[in-house]
Amino acid sequence: MVAPEQEPAAAAPVLIAARGLTKRFGDLVAVAGIDFEVRRGEAFGFLGPNGAGKSSTMRMIGCVAPATSGELRILGLDPQRYGPRIRARLGVVPQQDTLDLELTVRENLYIYGRYFGLPREGLRAKVDELLRFAQLSDRANAKVEPLSGGMKRRLTIARSLVNDPEILLLDEPTTGLDPQARHVLWDRLYRLKQSGVTLVLTTHYMDEAEQLCDRLVVMDGGRIVAEGAPAALIAEHSTREVAELRFEPGGSAGAVERLAGVLSGAGERVEVLPDRVLLYVEDGEGAVVSALDAGLRPLSTLVRRSTLEDVFLRLTGRSLVD
Amino acid sequence: MSVDVAAGGLLRVVPSAVYAGRSRVLVERATHAYRHTWLALVSGFFEPLFYLVALGAGLRGLVGTVTGPGGTPLSYPAFLAPALLASSAMNGAVFDSTVNVFFRLKYNKLYEAILATSLGPLDVALGEITWALLRGGLYSAGFLVVMAGLGLTASPWAVAILPAALVIALGFAAVGMAVTTFVRGFQDLDIVQFALLPMFLFSGSFYGLDVYPRWLQFVVECLPLQHGIALLRALNVGAISPGLLGHLAYFAVMAVGGLALTTVRLERLLLR
Numbered sequence: 001m002v003a004p005e006q007e008p009a010a011a012a013p014v015l016i017a018a019r020g021l022t023k024r025f026g027d028l029v030a031v032a033g034i035d036f037e038v039r040r041g042e043a044f045g046f047l048g049p050n051g052a053g054k055s056s057t058m059r060m061i062g063c064v065a066p067a068t069s070g071e072l073r074i075l076g077l078d079p080q081r082y083g084p085r086i087r088a089r090l091g092v093v094p095q096q097d098t099l100d101l102e103l104t105v106r107e108n109l110y111i112y113g114r115y116f117g118l119p120r121e122g123l124r125a126k127v128d129e130l131l132r133f134a135q136l137s138d139r140a141n142a143k144v145e146p147l148s149g150g151m152k153r154r155l156t157i158a159r160s161l162v163n164d165p166e167i168l169l170l171d172e173p174t175t176g177l178d179p180q181a182r183h184v185l186w187d188r189l190y191r192l193k194q195s196g197v198t199l200v201l202t203t204h205y206m207d208e209a210e211q212l213c214d215r216l217v218v219m220d221g222g223r224i225v226a227e228g229a230p231a232a233l234i235a236e237h238s239t240r241e242v243a244e245l246r247f248e249p250g251g252s253a254g255a256v257e258r259l260a261g262v263l264s265g266a267g268e269r270v271e272v273l274p275d276r277v278l279l280y281v282e283d284g285e286g287a288v289v290s291a292l293d294a295g296l297r298p299l300s301t302l303v304r305r306s307t308l309e310d311v312f313l314r315l316t317g318r319s320l321v322d
Numbered sequence: 323m324s325v326d327v328a329a330g331g332l333l334r335v336v337p338s339a340v341y342a343g344r345s346r347v348l349v350e351r352a353t354h355a356y357r358h359t360w361l362a363l364v365s366g367f368f369e370p371l372f373y374l375v376a377l378g379a380g381l382r383g384l385v386g387t388v389t390g391p392g393g394t395p396l397s398y399p400a401f402l403a404p405a406l407l408a409s410s411a412m413n414g415a416v417f418d419s420t421v422n423v424f425f426r427l428k429y430n431k432l433y434e435a436i437l438a439t440s441l442g443p444l445d446v447a448l449g450e451i452t453w454a455l456l457r458g459g460l461y462s463a464g465f466l467v468v469m470a471g472l473g474l475t476a477s478p479w480a481v482a483i484l485p486a487a488l489v490i491a492l493g494f495a496a497v498g499m500a501v502t503t504f505v506r507g508f509q510d511l512d513i514v515q516f517a518l519l520p521m522f523l524f525s526g527s528f529y530g531l532d533v534y535p536r537w538l539q540f541v542v543e544c545l546p547l548q549h550g551i552a553l554l555r556a557l558n559v560g561a562i563s564p565g566l567l568g569h570l571a572y573f574a575v576m577a578v579g580g581l582a583l584t585t586v587r588l589e590r591l592l593l594r
Contacts (some may be wrong), residue, residue: 025594062592064438083339088440098435102355102426111354114347143358143495163439 009244012040015167015198016061020070022057030056030217033070040169043189043199045216049316052219054202055095058171061200063087075166088116089195093163095172097152099144105155106131106140113162126162133188133215134158150181157188168192170201174208186211204307220316230308237314238306239267241284245277245291245298252277255296262290266322280306331525340585341444348436348449349456363457364415367464370410374468377528378402389530391552392478392561400474404558405527407465407483408490408550411458413518415491418454419498420514424505426450427591434592443588447581451495458491459484464581477560486557486570490550493573496580503587546572 005263016038023031024150030055046054059065060072063083072079074086100108109127118126131137134154144152153173160168173189174182176316188211193199203209209216218226226233247251255277259270263281271278277298281287284303291298324370358365378399390396426432433446462484469475505511525548531539531588542548553569 015425062438066593084342084442085338085441087438090438092438094434094438096431097440098431100351100355100432100435101430102358102432103351104358107354111351112435112439114350115344115436115441117342117344117347319436 011195012042014038015040015075016200017073018070019072019079021057021067022061022069022074023053023060023065024068031060034219034222036217036224036227038198038200040166040198041193041196043201043212043214044191045213046069046200046202046219047204047206047209047216047312048202048219049204052316054219056170057219058169058200058202062090062092062169088163089166091160091163091168093153093156093160093168093170095175097156099152099159100157101144104141104143105136105147106213108144108155109159109162111238112159116163118163122318123162128159130161131162135184135251148181150184152176153181153185154188157185161192165197167198167200170199170204172204174205175201182208205310210308218315225315233311234308236305237311239269239280240282240306241287242306242310243279243281243284243287243291244302244303244304245279245288245296246300246302247275247277247298249275251275251299253259258294258296258312259291262287262294280310336444337544338442340442340589341448342441343445345445345447345449345452347441348446349453349510351449352453354428363460366414366457366461369413370406370461370465371468373406373441374399374403378407385473390559390561392559393555394559394561396476396559399472400476400558401555402528403465403474404455404476404550404554405525407462407469407487408547408554409466409527410461410523411487411491412494412522412547412550414461415454415495416457416498416518417512418457419451419495420502420505420511421527423450423499423502424508424511427502433588437588437592441524443593444585446588447496447499447584451492451499451581451584454495454498455488455491458495459488462487462491467531474558476558478555479562482557483554486553487550487579489570489573490553493576493580496584498580500580500583503584503591521545526551543555546576549573 012138014037016036018037019035020033021031021035022029022033034053034057046057048054053239056065059319060067060079061074063074063079063086066080076091077086079086100111103111106127109130110123113123113126114120124183128137131140136151136155136158138202139147144155147155157170157173169191174185177185184209189199193212199212201212213230215229216227216233217224226237245255252272252274255272256270259277259279262279268279268281271280277291277296279287279291288303339354362462380400383397387395388398388401390401436446437443466475468484470480501514524540525545531542531548534542552584553566556566
């Protein structure tokens with residue numbers, strides 16, 4: 001895996017193009033006509049709450065679910081007609097591990113390569129390389145079941161690389177992992193990106209999206225509600241800083257009226273939660289001082305930069321969708 | 323191996339989304355998987371042997387000589403052995419294509435993982451059935467050697483028992499895998515086992531069908547195992563007749579129908 005020169009994203013060829021892409025299951029519309037493009041070398045993210053249509057979109061890109069309508073081209077090919085040819089050039093990390101429990105760690109990589117029709121000779125060296133990449137060389141001959149969650153995930157990612165894919169599809173790659181395991185995985189994924197692999201991932205961890213994605217779309221209810229680079233999305237849909245004022249539960253009542261004069265600039269707004277008041281403003285420290293002047297007496301205050309999480313909650317709402 | 327010949331022919335008629343022509347990779351996978359559980363493999367060989375020893379040797383003195391196909395007089399163990407072989411071909415194939423396939427389909431998510439590669443559902447169906455067939459064939463070959471060693475083979479035609487047993491295993495494996503795609507839980511698999519036992523007991527394994535009233539004979543003659551037993555028993559004594567083709571046709575229909583249904587079902591379950 002040698003790192004080629006990174007092309008500027010805009011000039012790189014489009015590897016995945018979707019137009020009006022739709023997926024229905026009976027009456028349920030999982031994906032409601034979305035447009036997007038992914039270019040070579042990019043790390044592209046699908047963000048959204050559960051049920052937003054991320055996984056359905058990923059399955060259509062992975063050529064394991066036909067689109068109900070709309071147009072999809074992957075590597076320039078139509079998945080309806082060329083599914084196997086496209087899949088031969090994809091790596092897939094599904095949401096739930098589908099490792100082969102009847103085989104050892106090494107055999108999982110080896111046999112998976114055989115599914116792609118890779119010849120035995122070259123495959124052995126490849127498997128050794130992937131074991132090192134996944135930091136599993138010392139567990140090569142162990143069965144899969146007793147491995148930790150992080151190890152299984154690393155093995156799944158290593159497995160997805162056995163055919164040297166041009167595009168790697170990762171469906172919630174770090175869900176359920178502890179912070180150490182997540183950081184190790186991010187490191188591995190970052191290396192892959194550096195080596196020129198195009199990453200397409202879904203996540204509902206905003207820090208993950210900020211760490212990994214060059215560009216992302218936010219999905220909600222089967223539609224794309226925002227698109228852009230993480231920093232651009234924050235600039236567009238949130239303010240520079242957020243001042244959080246924490247109260248006793250219920251203590252934030254009446255805050256809106258008192259804060260009416262605090263907000264000044266364009267796009268500045270206040271959000272009142274039962275135990276907290278969030279001030280989306282350009283100058284957080286100044287807003288806190290103004291709030292105290294206005295007679296608010298919070299238990300504690302915190303000023304921070306806006307994050308993707310603020311954008312996400314703004315766009316997809318705070319109510320729970322299951 | 324004949325699988326590759328079949329692969330070439332199938333590739334011309336089936337779209338590449340369904341079949342990549344590499345079903346043998348699943349057999350390769352199985353050989354790796356069973357390295358870790360070889361004991362489970364070996365046990366299948368001993369089951370018919372225990373029946374043969376217990377019933378054959380035990381009842382030999384009580385039963386004396388029986389009349390086999392074509393009026394051939396046979397010792398009771400020589401009458402019994404082909405039926406046990408047919409049953410073990412059935413049991414091996416059904417166990418692999420139901421319990422093991424169900425585990426891989428629902429818990430191991432093996433087929434889901436495979437269909438994300440460049441393989442198709444027909445590769446999966448064909449590969450798994452081929453493995454079940456090879457496993458059944460190994461048992462049959464071992465049992466046939468024991469039969470020959472004990473002097474229970476009654477004509478040179480007995481050699482044909484091995485390929486015939488493979489045809490039986492193929493039919494049962496294909497139908498077994500198709501049934502498995504409808505199975506919702508392990509309870510359903512118990513029903514499969516529950517259906518196999520009476521078929522084994524009443525398909526004429528231990529005695530000729532002429533002990534039954536005519537209507538019951540007719541019912542039993544519809545069951546697949548009875549065709550397998552009749553086929554192997556006739557081959558053992560060399561009673562060759564056009565009727566044997568009827569038995570083979572029965573299993574050919576099971577094989578083709580089971581394979582087609584399995585492919586369609588895997589597509590519907592995993593590629594939607």
